[in-house]
Structure formats: structure tokens, C-alpha cells
Amino acid sequence: MSFFSKLKGGIKKSADQSRKKVLKDERRLKSSRFNARMAFSFVFWMVLVGVIFISFQSWARTGFLNEKVNGYQDKSNEQIASLNEVGFANSPAGETYASKFIDTYINISDGEKEREERVKTLQGFLAEGLQVGGLENLTAFRGKRVLKSASLYDVKDVGEDAASYVYKIEYELFNVADKKEQVDIKKKNNEGKEEALTKEKEATQDESLGTKEQMIVVRLGTDGNSFNVIEQPYYQALPGEPRITAVQDKTDTSKKNVKVEDEIKQFATQFFTSYTTNSTQEMSYLMENPESLKDLYQYKGLENFVVYDGEKEGQYIVKTLVLLQEADTGLQTKHPFTLVVKKENNRYYVQTLKHTLGG
Numbered sequence: 008m009s010f011f012s013k014l015k016g017g018i019k020k021s022a023d024q025s026r027k028k029v030l031k032d033e034r035r036l037k038s039s040r041f042n043a044r045m046a047f048s049f050v051f052w053m054v055l056v057g058v059i060f061i062s063f064q065s066w067a068r069t070g071f072l073n074e075k076v077n078g079y080q081d082k083s084n085e086q087i088a089s090l091n092e093v094g095f096a097n098s099p100a101g102e103t104y105a106s107k108f109i110d111t112y113i114n115i116s117d118g119e120k121e122r123e124e125r126v127k128t129l130q131g132f133l134a135e136g137l138q139v140g141g142l143e144n145l146t147a148f149r150g151k152r153v154l155k156s157a158s159l160y161d162v163k164d165v166g167e168d169a170a171s172y173v174y175k176i177e178y179e180l181f182n183v184a185d186k187k188e189q190v191d192i193k194k195k196n197n198e199g200k201e202e203a204l205t206k207e208k209e210a211t212q213d214e215s216l217g218t219k220e221q222m223i224v225v226r227l228g229t230d231g232n233s234f235n236v237i238e239q240p241y242y243q244a245l246p247g248e249p250r251i252t253a254v255q256d257k258t259d260t261s262k263k264n265v266k267v268e269d270e271i272k273q274f275a276t277q278f279f280t281s282y283t284t285n286s287t288q289e290m291s292y293l294m295e296n297p298e299s300l301k302d303l304y305q306y307k308g309l310e311n312f313v314v315y316d317g318e319k320e321g322q323y324i325v326k327t328l329v330l331l332q333e334a335d336t337g338l339q340t341k342h343p344f345t346l347v348v349k350k351e352n353n354r355y356y357v358q359t360l361k362h363t364l365g366g
Contacts, residue, residue: 102159104234105172105225108132112240113154113176113223115145117183134228134235142239150182155218169228169237175245176223180216220245221254254343254365256326262315271314271323271348274355278346279306279329294357304331306338323348326364 074158093106111128122145129139154176161173228237278293284305290297307330315324325346347359 016033030279032183037233101164101170101229101234103225103226104132105174106157106159108225108236109157109174109223109240110154110177112142113152113157113178115148115152117149117181118150120332132236134237136237137238142199150180150216151213153179153181155179160222164226167228169226170361172225172227173243174223174225175220177218177219177220182214182216184212184214222246229277254363256313258313258315258324258351262324264314264316265321268312268314271355272309272312274327274348275309275327275346276306278357279309282306283331294360296360299358300331302334305334307332310341317347319349321350323350328364 013228034302108129110134111125113171114125116122116125126139129142129240133142155178157174157176160175162170163173164171223240223242224244225236225240226238227234229235281290281293281300283300283304285299286301287299289298290299310330312327314326315326316322317324325344325348327345327346329342330339332343343362343364345359345361345363345365346357348355349358350356
């Protein structure tokens with residue numbers, strides 16, 4: 008082989024080796040780029056999924072918290088609305104405060120020192136800007152006033168921070184007059200012997216002018232922590248006699264059943280005897296919702312006993328006054344009852360018992 012032929016073959020071999028190396032390097036680079044792209048894509052999607060998951064969790068938590076907060080706000084608003092509807096002043100504390108004020112205001116002593124103390128105490132009840140002098144003038148009143156009783160009658164004009172308390176009061180007025188009394192004293196004379204002498208002594212005498220009953224209205228205000236009288240109290244006449252009609256038996260008289268009256272009256276006598284002698288558990292054999300007056304009363308009889316037909320066949324409505332006597336005394340009282348009685352298995356059974364003649 009010639010020199011040139013060897014040289015040409017060497018160059019070709021070298022070129023082939025270089026081309027293979029380049030192709031191998033290119034495949035390695037492409038593979039490396041492919042792996043990097045996959046890693047980047049994986050990381051990207053993982054981050055995106057994480058962000059979406061965290062956002063969802065945050066949204067869900069925010070919704071839950073908002074729901075909780077809204078629930079608390081609704082409950083708080085309901086409580087505030089209820090509080091505003093009832094009012095701070097319409098409360099047991101307001102009633103107690105009004106009662107103490109009335110006790111101080113109505114009771115007036117005839118003593119100068121006691122009256123001064125009363126003025127100081129009264130001023131403590133009054134709101135800023137309201138003075139005791141704006142409530143009364145006792146300059147010409149030499150007597151005294153004594154509260155006999157006071158009971159809450161009504162609470163009206165109720166607002167968020169004020170209410171008027173209406174009390175029914177009874178008080179007695181006294182006229183205090185000066186009086187000179189003859190007092191016997193003993194005094195020793197010049198000889199050392201005791202002598203009986205008479206001396207005049209100044210005194211006062213209470214003369215009752217009678218009792219009065221009327222209504223007094225006290226307007227209280229509050230800042231949520233304490234109370235004060237915010238206006239002059241004023242008086243009203245006692246309300247008129249009540250005109251409400253007593254509860255009566257208004258059952259249709261056409262439904263009366265006189266045929267079974269004697270039979271059911273016999274049962275009612277046995278029933279109310281058991282009602283006052285048997286336990287509640289034992290009464291379960293005679294009535295659907297058992298109750299008992301055992302050891303409290305003794306059964307003494309029936310009055311105004313009436314039987315009506317019930318809504319269903321074999322059902323009867325009994326209305327009566329039951330005479331019951333206290334176990335330890337001879338005191339008898341009349342108790343109203345309405346019974347719904349059903350006859351089952353040839354015996355009567357109380358389905359309903361009401362303590363009224365109207366039901």
C-alpha cells in the first residue's frame with residue numbers, strides 16, 4: 008500500500024471516530040436536557056398543586072371562621088335585641104332599687120336631724136340635675152308619714168335605658184302636736200326632807216290622721232351599671248274594681264247525659280278517694296297521667312256534678328267541684344275538676360284530668 012493510501016485511510020478512520028464521538032455527545036446532551044426538563048416539569052406541577060391545595064385549605068378555613076363569626080354575631084345581635092326589648096331597667100335590680108327609693112321617699116320623720124339624713128339619702132337616688140327640693144317642700148309639714156306597705160303593680164314605658172315602676176302603696180299620716188305634761192318630782196327642802204312637786208314638761212303627741220292607699224310611679228334610668236330616679240315621682244288613684252268574669256262551665260247543655268250520671272258519680276267518688284289516699288304510682292291504674300294528693304287532703308264530697316257525652320263513643324266529660332279537707336285541720340276547700348272518662352273492659356278510666364271547669 009502506498010503512503011498516500013495509508014494517509015487517506017488514517018484520515019478516514021480518524022473522521023469516523025470523531026463523528027461517532029460527536030453523535031454520542033449529542034445523545035448524551037439530549038438525554039441530559041430531557042431529564043432536566045422532566046425534573047423542572049415535575050417540580051412546577053408539584054408547586055402548582057401545593058399552591059392550589061393551600062389556597063383551598065385557606066378558603067375552607069376562612070369560610071369556616073366566617074361562618075363561626077357570623078354565628079357569634081347573630082347570637083350577639085339576638086341577645087342585644089332581646090336586652091333592648093326587655094331593657095336594663097325592667098329587671099329585678101331595677102325593682103329593688105325602686106323599692107328602696109319608695110321606702111326612703113315615703114317615710115318622713117318629724118325630727119329635724121332625721122329629716123336631714125333623709126335628704127342626703129334621697130339625693131343619692133336622684134339623677135344628676137334633679138334635686139330633692141324639686142320633689143317636695145316639707146317646710147309647713149310638722150307631722151310625719153309612715154309607709155305601711157308597698158308592692159310592685161306594673162312596669163310600663165319600658166325602653167332600652169329607662170322604665171316606669173308603678174307601686175301600690177299604703178301609708179299613715181300623723182299630726183305631731185306640742186303637749187305639756189304634768190310631771191311629779193321629788194326635791195329635798197332646806198331641812199333635808201323630800202317634798203313632792205309638780206313640774207310641766209314639754210312633749211309631743213302623735214295624732215293619726217288615717218291611712219291612705221294609692222299608686223306611685225317612679226321613673227328610673229340606667230347606664231347599664233347603676234340606676235337613678237330621672238324624674239319626679241307622681242301619684243295615681245287606685246285602679247277600679249276588677250270586672251273580669253269568673254271561669255264557668257260553658258259546655259253545651261244539650262250534651263248532658265243524666266242516664267249515666269249516677270254510675271259515673273259513683274266512680275268519681277271512688278276516684279277522688281283514691282286521689283287523696285293512693286300514691287302517684289298507684290293512681291296509674293286509674294288515670295293516664297297519674298297524679299296524687301296523698302297525705303295532703305281528705306276527700307269529703309262532690310258538688311255541681313255534671314256529666315256530658317264525649318267526642319267519642321263510650322267517652323264522657325265530667326265537671327264538678329270536689330270538697331277537699333286539709334289533713335291536719337278542719338279547713339275544707341272546693342277544687343274545680345274536668346275529667347275525660349272512658350269505659351274500658353267494664354270499668355271507667357280517666358284519660359284527662361284538668362284543674363278547671365272551663366277546659
